[in-house]
Each structure stands twice: as structure tokens, then as C-alpha cells.
Amino acid sequence: MSWDDALQAAVATTKAPAHFGWILKLSKGDTGGGYLLWMLARSANASLYDAEGNVTLDSPGVKDAVRYMVELAKRASGPGALEYKISDNFSLVNSGRTSLTEDSAAIVAAAAADSPAVAEQLDATFMPRRERVGNLMAGISVALPKGQNAEDGRRLAAFLFAEENYIPFLHTIPLFMFPALKRADNPVFYAQPTIARFRNVVDVTLKGLESASLPGMEHGINPYAAQIFNTHIIEDMFQRILVDNQPVDTAIGTAASAMTTVIRDTKRRLGKA
Amino acid sequence: MEGTITAPASRAHCEIGRRVRRLSAWADRRLFILFIAPGFVCLSAVIFYPAIYNLVVSFTDASLVYPSTSFVGIDNYSDTVADPAFWRAALITLLWTSLSVAGQLLVGLLGALALEHVTAGRAALRLALVVPWAFPSIVLAFDWRFMLDPLYGVANHLLMLLGLIDAPAAWLSQRPTALPVLVLMNVWFGFPFMMVSLIAGLAAIPREQYEAAMVDGANFWQEFRFITLPGLARIMATLVILRTIWVFNNFEFVFLTTGGGPVDATTTLPIYAFNIGWIGYDLGRMAAVAVLMMAMLSLILAIYFRVLRAAEAAP
Numbered sequence: 001m002s003w004d005d006a007l008q009a010a011v012a013t014t015k016a017p018a019h020f021g022w023i024l025k026l027s028k029g030d031t032g033g034g035y036l037l038w039m040l041a042r043s044a045n046a047s048l049y050d051a052e053g054n055v056t057l058d059s060p061g062v063k064d065a066v067r068y069m070v071e072l073a074k075r076a077s078g079p080g081a082l083e084y085k086i087s088d089n090f091s092l093v094n095s096g097r098t099s100l101t102e103d104s105a106a107i108v109a110a111a112a113a114d115s116p117a118v119a120e121q122l123d124a125t126f127m128p129r130r131e132r133v134g135n136l137m138a139g140i141s142v143a144l145p146k147g148q149n150a151e152d153g154r155r156l157a158a159f160l161f162a163e164e165n166y167i168p169f170l171h172t173i174p175l176f177m178f179p180a181l182k183r184a185d186n187p188v189f190y191a192q193p194t195i196a197r198f199r200n201v202v203d204v205t206l207k208g209l210e211s212a213s214l215p216g217m218e219h220g221i222n223p224y225a226a227q228i229f230n231t232h233i234i235e236d237m238f239q240r241i242l243v244d245n246q247p248v249d250t251a252i253g254t255a256a257s258a259m260t261t262v263i264r265d266t267k268r269r270l271g272k273a
Numbered sequence: 274m275e276g277t278i279t280a281p282a283s284r285a286h287c288e289i290g291r292r293v294r295r296l297s298a299w300a301d302r303r304l305f306i307l308f309i310a311p312g313f314v315c316l317s318a319v320i321f322y323p324a325i326y327n328l329v330v331s332f333t334d335a336s337l338v339y340p341s342t343s344f345v346g347i348d349n350y351s352d353t354v355a356d357p358a359f360w361r362a363a364l365i366t367l368l369w370t371s372l373s374v375a376g377q378l379l380v381g382l383l384g385a386l387a388l389e390h391v392t393a394g395r396a397a398l399r400l401a402l403v404v405p406w407a408f409p410s411i412v413l414a415f416d417w418r419f420m421l422d423p424l425y426g427v428a429n430h431l432l433m434l435l436g437l438i439d440a441p442a443a444w445l446s447q448r449p450t451a452l453p454v455l456v457l458m459n460v461w462f463g464f465p466f467m468m469v470s471l472i473a474g475l476a477a478i479p480r481e482q483y484e485a486a487m488v489d490g491a492n493f494w495q496e497f498r499f500i501t502l503p504g505l506a507r508i509m510a511t512l513v514i515l516r517t518i519w520v521f522n523n524f525e526f527v528f529l530t531t532g533g534g535p536v537d538a539t540t541t542l543p544i545y546a547f548n549i550g551w552i553g554y555d556l557g558r559m560a561a562v563a564v565l566m567m568a569m570l571s572l573i574l575a576i577y578f579r580v581l582r583a584a585e586a587a588p
Binding site: 079092097232239 | 422424425445532
């Protein structure tokens with residue numbers, strides 16, 4: 001599915017004021033705008049910043065992704081896009097208010113539990129592509145610095161990854177957690193009823209994981225990503241465009257400048273300047 | 274012989290007695306220290322220590338992310354004062370505080386005066402009107418968010434039924450409506466405190482004054498202007514001071530509803546400080562903003578006290 005296909009589907013299924021094709025989550029209290037822009041920029045073979053930490057927000061690929069999201073917001077997102085956070089995805093889908101959304105597997109899982117009639121209508125596919133698909137992976141890790149609980153943490157990790165515990169652990173919230181170990185990728189994992197029912201969602205997600213990276217980490221682990229997304233520079237940029245009608249180029253310039261400051265400060269503190 | 278022995282002993286006893294009396298008088302004069310000490314220690318722990326620590330941090334580049342901290346002089350202050358967003362936030366904070374406090378006082382006063390004239394079910398009504406004050410702000414903020422939601426919100430539904438709007442509006446994400454709606458929410462949340470306090474104030478005004486006014490043929494507005502308002506002046510002044518401090522420093526209501534947006538339309542100083550410290554991880558600059566906020570609030574209250582003193586001194 002291309003960007004244009006997704007936009008057409010979103011616009012065609014928009015029935016304002018009750019139903020919208022793709023309600024974006026652009027609240028400044030969350031990272032919904034930043035994550036989606038990163039995915040779309042990746043699909044245009046672009047990045048928000050390069051491996052050295054140079055901001056590339058004004059590259060053609062990112063600019064196209066920004067314009068695409070602005071069009072989506074204006075034509076298929078409705079008036080609430082600037083208020084919604086990523087967590088609002090669940091209620092937006094469960095109430096049948098949005099046709100398309102990102103973050104499919106977890107959303108389908110919640111709908112299957114809370115709104116089965118809606119869940120029956122749901123399926124997943126890859127994110128819209130331009131040059132490629134930009135897949136975002138959310139990885140949860142446990143850091144164990146020196147402290148009293150380090151040994152307990154190691155024991156917990158060993159317990160969770162133990163053969164007899166790992167798949168039951170993944171099944172505690174089906175479609176939220178996927179096998180990180182090869183041995184868990186087996187029929188026992190797929191036999192869980194929700195996973196079996198939404199097998200295509202699982203397959204698409206696992207296929208996507210093969211080419212996914214953590215947001216902002218496509219060039220490798222770096223200290224900038226968390227600060228770039230958590231400072232909500234991207235969401236602020238979209239709000240300036242959509243609320244203040246600021247020209248896209250101007251808003252991107254302001255955001256790029258803010259991003260450069262964040263990265264410069266990070267480099268200075270790490271002695272990389 | 275006995276006398277020669279007794280006399281020095283007696284003198285010694287007297288001397289000891291004098292010393293004990295002097296000591297107990299000295300202790301008596303300083304007994305208040307003993308009573309004040311626990312309170313002073315508690316205050317030092319919860320107010321003086323954090324305030325002084327905050328002041329020290331404001332001159333450093335302390336960060337949530339990096340362990341090392343160094344002295345940066347007045348850089349945090351000069352960066353903050355040079356930031357146009359800080360002055361925008363200060364202006365929004367003044368608007369948010371003055372409109373909220375004025376609204377709360379007005380509605381609280383109206384509620385108190387109205388309740389004075391209610392005879393049946395007064396206690397139940399008073400209890401019902403205090404409800405907003407009784408709930409945690411996180412519950413109220415989310416309730417309002419849901420009520421104002423452009424997709425699910427009952428507010429849009431009712432306004433459309435009444436023909437006041439054509440289509441659902443995003444009240445919290447449009448520049449012209451976001452701050453007024455927040456103020457409205459805050460007035461609703463804060464007026465019960467004003468109302469309950471003013472009811473107590475009304476009860477303290479001697480009835481004889483109203484009876485005398487009635488005999489003199491005063492109407493409602495004259496009673497209100499010359500008896501009720503002067504009678505409530507002191508309590509209203511205290512309420513305004515307290516609420517000004519609370520609303521000026523209020524963080525959770527704005528954060529939980531708009532988060533400071535759209536763009537910066539509702540970014541008050543506490544939200545600005547939060548964004549710098551907890552989102553930008555710059556604790557040093559956040560501490561500098563907190564010090565500047567304290568200075569601003571002190572200035573506002575100093576002006577307010579001066580005006581009050583002038584009003585009280587006036588004939």
C-alpha cells in the first residue's frame with residue numbers, strides 16, 4: 001500500500017463529524033506525531049538526523065512526509081487530532097471512530113478483549129510505503145545499574161526467559177509481545193486463541209520486525225533519539241502548521257533549529273562536541 | 274562554732290538558690306524555643322532546605338540524564354530571561370491566574386449570597402456545591418476532557434442540539450478557546466472553596482446591621498454595598514491571596530487537559546518549567562525558572578498587600 005493509497009482510503013472512509021479515516025495523534029503530551037513522522041520518513045529513505053547527529057529534518061524525504069501528514073490531518077483526522085495521544089488509539093478504534101491507525105497488533109488485541117464486534121472488522125497490513133516500509137519497533141529493556149536489586153533483576157529475567165515460562169509470559173497479553181527467542185516461534189505460541197484468530201496481524205508484525213528499528217536508532221544506538229522525541233519538537237511543529245497555519249518550510253526550520261540545540265547540548269555533555 | 278559553720282552554708286545555699294532562679298528565669302525566657310523548635314525543624318526540612326537547594330541548583334547545569342554537574346554562574350537565568358517563550362508563559366500565567374481567581378471569587382460570592390437565602394435543603398445544596406472541590410484534580414481534568422472531546426464529548430452534542438454550533442469543536446486545541454475553557458474549568462473547580470469561606474464570613478456579620486439598614490429603608494444593593502461587602506472584605510482579601518498563590522503555581526490542571534497546547538496557547542510558567550526540567554532534562558534551568566516564578570509571585574503579592582493597606586487606611 002502506497003502513501004497515496006492510504007490517503008485515498010482515509011479520505012474515502014471519512015464521514016465527519018462522527019467518523020474519520022485516520023485520526024492522527026498529535027498531542028504535545030505524547031510522541032505520536034514524532035513516531036509516525038519517523039516511520040514515514042524512513043519509508044521515503046530519509047531520517048530525522050544522520051549517524052553523526054546532524055539534523056536532516058529539511059531533507060526532501062522528511063519534508064514530503066511532513067506534508068503528507070499535514071494532508072492526512074486536514075482531510076481525514078477530524079478536529080481532535082491535536083488532542084489525542086497514542087493511548088487514545090484504543091478508544092478511537094474500539095468505538096469505531098477511525099478506519100485506519102498505526103500500531104495494529106496491540107490495537108487489535110485491545111479491541112478483541114473490549115470490543116469484539118469491532119475487532120471482527122479489523123486486520124493489519126504494512127505501513128504505507130513510498131520507497132520502502134518504515135517499520136518502528138518498540139523494545140522494552142531493563143537496565144540494571146549497580147544497586148541492591150541487580151541480582152533480583154537477573155533472576156527475574158532468567159525466570160521470564162526460562163523455557164517453561166517464556167511463551168506463557170508472551171501469552172499474558174496476546175498480540176502485545178512477540179517472540180524475541182527463536183525457540184518461542186513455534187506452534188505453541190501461535191495456538192493461543194487471540195493469536196490464532198488474528199494470525200495475519202501476527203504475521204505482518206513479525207515480518208515487519210525483520211526490518212524494524214527503534215525510533216531514531218536506524219543508524220545504530222545513539223543518545224539523541226530519546227531527547228528528540230521526548231521534547232515533542234515534532235508535535236510542536238505539526239501544531240504550528242495546523243493551528244497557526246505556519247508554512248511547512250518555516251515550521252520545519254524552527255523544529256530543525258530546536259533539534260540541533262538538543263543534539264548539540266547532548267554532544268557537549270557527552271564530550272563529543 | 275556552729276554559727277561560724279552555718280553562716281557560710283546558708284550563704285552557699287542562698288547563692289545556689291539565686292543561681293537556680295536565674296537559670297530557670299533564663300530558661301523560662303527561652304522556653305518558646307523548645308516549642309518552636311519542632312515546627313522550625315519541620316519547616317526547614319520541607320521549605321527552607323528545598324528552596325535553598327533549588328537556588329543552588331539554579332546556578333548549575335544539573336541534568337536528569339548526566340551525572341556530572343558543574344557551576345555555570347547566571348547562565349540559566351540569562352538564558353531564561355532571553356527566551357521569548359518564558360515571557361509568553363509569564364503573560365499567560367498572569368491571565369490564567371487573574372481570570373481564574375476573579376471568576377472563582379465572583380461565582381463563590383454569588384453562591385454564598387444565594388445560599389444565604391435558601392431555607393429548605395440548605396445543607397444538601399451546600400454539600401452538592403462543594404463536590405468539585407472534593408475530587409482529585411486528575412479525575413476532574415479527565416472528566417472535562419471527555420466532556421469536551423470533539424468525537425465523544427457531551428458538550429458538543431448539547432451545543433449542537435441547541436443550535437449554538439454547527440459541527441463539533443475541539444475546544445482544547447484551538448487558540449481562541451483553549452485558555453478560556455481552562456479558566457472556566459478552574460472557576461468551576463475553585464469556587465466552592467471561596468463559597469464555603471464566604472458563607473462563614475457572612476455568618477460573622479452582625480444581624481443588627483441588616484436590621485438597622487432595613488429600618489432605614491435600605492434596599493438589597495445598599496445592604497450589599499455598605500454592610501455585606503465591607504464585612505467580607507478581610508476574608509475576601511485572604512481568599513484572593515491564597516487562591517492567587519495556588520492558581521499561579523497550579524500545574525496539574527493545565528498539564529492534564531491541554532499539556533500547554535495548542536502550540537503554546539496554555540503554556541503557563543509551571544508548564545514551561547516542567548517542559549525544561551522533565552522533558553528537556555535541564556534541571557538547572559528549571560530551578561532558575563522556579564526562582565524567577567517565586568520572585569514574580571512575591572512581587573505580585575507585595576503590590577497586592579500595598580493596595581490592601583492603602584484601602585484599609587482610606588477613610
